[in-house]
Amino acid sequence: MDVYLSKRLKIVTGDITTLSVDAIVNAANSSLYGGGGVDGAIHRAGGPEILSECKEIRTHRYPDGLPPGKAVLTTAGNMKANHVIHTVGPIWHSGTQNERETLANAYKNCLILASESNIKSIAFPAISTGIYGFPKKIAAVIAVEAIENFLKKNILPKEVSLVFFSESDKNTFITAVEKSKLSV
Numbered sequence: 001m002d003v004y005l006s007k008r009l010k011i012v013t014g015d016i017t018t019l020s021v022d023a024i025v026n027a028a029n030s031s032l033y034g035g036g037g038v039d040g041a042i043h044r045a046g047g048p049e050i051l052s053e054c055k056e057i058r059t060h061r062y063p064d065g066l067p068p069g070k071a072v073l074t075t076a077g078n079m080k081a082n083h084v085i086h087t088v089g090p091i092w093h094s095g096t097q098n099e100r101e102t103l104a105n106a107y108k109n110c111l112i113l114a115s116e117s118n119i120k121s122i123a124f125p126a127i128s129t130g131i132y133g134f135p136k137k138i139a140a141v142i143a144v145e146a147i148e149n150f151l152k153k154n155i156l157p158k159e160v161s162l163v164f165f166s167e168s169d170k171n172t173f174i175t176a177v178e179k180s181k182l183s184v
Helices: 037-046 048-060 099-116 136-153 167-180
Strands: 002-004 009-013 023-028 071-075 083-088 121-124 159-164
Touching: 009 136, 009 167, 023 037, 037 048, 048 071, 071 099, 083 099, 099 121, 099 136, 136 159, 136 167, 159 167
Parallel strands: 009 159, 023 083, 023 121, 121 159
Antiparallel strands: 002 009, 071 083
8 A cells, every 4th residue: 555645645456346435436427327347346336226326316416417527425335335426537538628627527526525425535446547548647647636636625535545456557556646746
């Protein structure tokens, strides 16, 4: 485990669905009905309660789907976490469609929702770096900048984890952040 930002940011390798934190973040698709990657794993691990709450959100708040960069909260169902914060990251289009800003907003809006919901610990996957094609090195810098900026001004969450499924992805992330000379 690597620790940064006065021990408030941890970078780890593991399965996000098994963590004992107040909330895990789902890199969802806009339908909120599950899918592949992290999204599918969270829906499978959490069980039908998550899908049920996502359907309610779609019916009452976002009938056209959750827009990229926004965030919503549900139960975590059968997982150790108490909540899931669903966010939709941007699909990478060579950086020509405000992808960087949308990704930063996804992280920021998850953190705002966590703070408003009295969530003390939250774990993020690498949003948009899978099938959505966001370059991992660029995403790393955006994620840490967004987290750092939020934590400087807010007490909650007290602990943020960035969770990577592979050691190589974790190392790519750490190297990109260190090269960016962020104050981590």
